[in-house]
Amino acid sequence: MPMSDLFRFSNPIASGPRQGPTEASYAPNPHRIGQNFLKTLVDPSNANIDIVAVHGLNPLNKQSHAEDTWTSEGHLWLSEFLPKRVPQARICLFGYNSNVAFGSSAAGVREQGENILNHLEQIRADNPYRPLMFICHSLGGLIIKRALVHAKADATYNKIWRSTFGLVFFATPQQGGNHTGFGDVLASIARCVSRSPANTFMAALKGNSTFLSTITDDFRQMLEDFQILSFYETRPLGSLGIVVDRKSALLGLPGTRERQIPIDADHRGICKFASSEDPRYRLVEDNIAQMVMNVTSPASHQRGNDEEELSDDAGNTSHITGEDNAINQAGHTNESITNGNGNRTDQFGHRNKCQVDGMSNTTTQVSLEATGVLLLGLKLILDRWAASGKDIT
Template sequence: MRIPNWTKPKRGTEPRNFLKVLVDPQEANIDIVAVHGLNPLDKPSHAEATWTAGDKLWLKDFLPEKLPTARVLLFGYNSNVAFQTATSGVREQAENLLNRLEGARTALFHSNNDRTYKSIAESTFGIAFFGTPHRGGNNAEIGGVVANIARSLLGNPSNTFMSAVKEGTFLDLIEDDFRQLLESFQILTFYETKPMGRLGIVVDQNSAILGLPGTREKQIALDKDHRNICKFSSHDDPEYQQVADNIASMVYSAIRARASSEPIHIEAKGNTSSCSGSENSTWQAGFGNKSQTIGDANKTRQFGHGNESENFGDGNKTIQVSGGVFEIRDYIDLLRYFNH
């Protein structure tokens, strides 16, 4: 299954449900999936507009500078219908996302305990929330907080969408399901600190945070109101830089965690290498390798059994490891040694 690359759609032609690639580097080593929030006004291109200030969609225009090997995907869905149809609608959209991710053989974001999507759940390292209510705030129930979000978008207290979400029963059920999965993820929580006129702060800190231990959840205040909490018009914006730095830190942690858990299997080969000069680098994997280097500041790496190495000169480095299978974390340590 091929995921389409993103191009700005013509007005009136926007699909309701999709998974699009915003950034697709040739050597991607991690996926980032962006999921928008409420759209009670049924605005076109809401999935893109959520992350856009002016004509800058920071996930596409700025983030690749920070994370050049991250594939960035955008998920779009009809959140208006999802919430109006209560629990079933929200779950259907979650299943829609999982199905599209699974079908495209990408692996990130949200999963329930269904074995069908087990690989997606296991491949998910962290989640970043922007002004997302996880519980009531300022003595309000979570349904009231979500209704307040609808007010900030609608300005219409009689809207049926707002009346539906204010009941909040299905929101509590969704939140309960999610909390059962929290032990598996690292969390970034970005919350707003600027009020929106008479509405004040729409999702306050108490509502936005999950309250996990510091090592599991990083809570970050942004000088933004709810409407603009994930919109950045410039990569020089200090708020964007704070967001990008924290996302990058999570990405690097995810890559390190994956590297430390995956073994590398080395096939048996009998290589022979001979080089002369300075600053040469020799790397041999397998069994019965032979290496001879003549000169200064050469590096030799050999993995396997029965290796032989001869060095002549000054400042040479040789490392030999016996074994057929090596943990990749050990391999990374070896590379770090040689890079020094």
Template sequence: MSAESPYLLADDFADPHAQNYLRVIVDPGEQAQIDVVAVHGLNPGDTRSHALATWTKNEKLWLKDFLPREVPTARIMIFAYNANVAFESSTAGVLEQADNLLNRLRHKRRRAKLDNRPIIFVAHSLGGIMVKRALIKARQDDLYASIQRATYGLVFFGTPHRGGEHVPLGKLAARIVRAVYRNPNNSFLEALEKDSIFADSIAQDFCNVAESFKVVSFYENRPTGPLGLIVDKKSAVLGLGSNREIRIALDLDHRNICKFGSEYDDDYEMVRDNIVEMIEEAIENAPAREGLGISDASPPISPPTTAASCPDLMQTITYSGQPALLPPPVRLDSYQDSIKSEPTAEVASLVDSVNQSTMSLALSDPDSSEIVNEKRRSASTVQTEYTVDLQQQRSGKRQVQSPSIFSSMSMNISDSDGSTLRTAAAEGKVGQVRLMLDQGAAIDNSGVWDGYTALAEAALHGQESVVQLLLERGANPAFHCISMTKKYGSKENTPLSLAAAKGHISTMKLLLGGHEYATSHLNGAFAAAKYRNRMDAMRLLKEYGGGLS
């Protein structure tokens, strides 16, 4: 950036070297609804402007010059740190700067008295390692627990999460150094290759944390000179399920993957649309998350005693739901609270009357009663703790039941707004959906929170078995999904539109095969697919007459 850059302060010129700060570059004031924090990677020139230059092209800092036009209520911050020192000293330096990031962000939010405001982290290259270490630390340290709870999404640009093709992560980090440094220090490279901060096992550590967030991973599709692709797709994606992680290739190299000089740049439009969607979802879901106790008033999250199972992160990882995306609009109290006294006669009678085979199907997931409050802990840990607690509460009184039985029953009884049915549908819990419908749950109950029905949620997340069941039970496949209107610009959005926008082709075929959609609905779905560049979905809809006008 030039010396005349409006983003540099007078104090920046006092020291020509990299500085340490968390600076607000866009401040909507009292209108702010979300915090966006950008973290850069290595700083080859050790310059004061690198934290800004990382996101700048043609003197345009897109985080400041372009993005606020789409999301005017986002407070946007840049984190600057001496990346060279941090990564040269490897583990110790990275952990120190991760603490630095957490401490500065905590104070920024504490002064504003807005600990519950959602957070989205945006990171380039090794800056993503910094963010991941910070979130692992936030999960384990009560001082920063509010940051971990408030974090809604992560946007990675060319961050190496694991080794590439036949290349360990440490060697890949060294490759990044060679790409940005002209004459890298050999001892620095050796330290990167050997240090535990870049061990592939870090992905397993982050696995326990990642299930709480929505992730967008951008990876490079253009070689960096003779070095080729620095961080290939295999390394640049976390390997989460498609409902947790969006993976997008950009026609840029590693150095320029997050630099955009025009808001009409095709790659920027792709980046903008995905970030804006994440921000809108985070803002929309914030009241529900706060009401669910995902706030500073919630009990601190302890480090899990049993690691989540992630034997191969390149395979789809199935988590027990996604509270960050689809939290019910009412608080679900913890299971421990629900069993401190004997169940009412009504509940006990209901449990005894339920066919056991159906019950086993509905309650196959041990944490079904903890869709939100225990989502950040491993399912095995939650199940063990609840079983022990249940035994202590009812020792000598009656046979121990599955901890989910009474909880599921109590949730169903109080599910007046349909939130539990919708959440079960979104998570693909066919047995629980079937049981609730058998007990009289209203199949098209959309509540008052977001206008989605259970079928809409199942279609959005590609839960084909649930979609099939709901269609067989008479769910309305043409139900108007209210909150989709602002996202895709059509007033004719249905569950078909949701499936089309996500590219769930098999789900779309189920919906199209079970209902004769009006042309307006087909066109609405086509618009949603076109907005998200889902070519297969667009072709399918054209076969049924959508988009032809």
């Protein structure tokens, strides 16, 4: 599917019955404030996609912050509104101790990234290749970027990286802002959530700014793997002004690789919606729903059964999940990832890559750079057939 089609708006995902919160998976223990947890908000029986929301800085270490981040006037849109538009999504919240993540050494971010990977590996054990989307507010985006960099390099969590298709950032600092460095942006975020953050916390946060900035640098090496939505704030937050400005909130990717969308809200309110009729929420929901459609539609990614995709171009990428699928790629520098049983992949070109997980899969790779060898092999086969006196038809 061409990248230009990734965000084409058409045929919104069918609505379904409202899904109420289910009993939490890895639910937080009220006696251990600030521990890590992955809480399931919505878990439909026909789930075919996972959505995980990750909060930002929480210097007061409030247990409810994981939900409060996405709640306005008692309405948690992730469980009340979004399931009506994407009824096939399992929706979860990740909670973590941001004081450990951002207020100590750089190892804190790595640790929290590994924590979410561990939780996801457990909850997705029965379906490790289910498509995965992350929705992040503020510094929560840095946790996820670090986690994905780790997942790509670590065989234990590689399936999580391969399954991730979408990233939604709400006011996540990707770089320094206008006339401000990355460390200054981080300090503004800390002041936003706590009017008088401890000096030690501020010092640690600014001291880690170089490391946090390199997370984005490492992450840029894998940006082509994902669809990205970047929402940025346009209202000042009192005397603090715009906390994460447009320049800081955007990765700055060309074309359709990053959809850049302003939200009429400040840093705190950018991901809070009290009504499903709020125009700001409609904008967010439409974009998320389109992203989900892109990955669940057979026309864009093979995730069903008995489907066939034909590609004839350079740099084709295909991800297949299911059984008895078929894909043909012609061109060069193609990549195919197949998960399931009984699938067939044919690649014609050169510099092709194919990864197959499952049983009874078939892969055929024909390199244009090896044409002479292939012709020689074909000639030998024909010669043997002729010598046998058998009818080759």
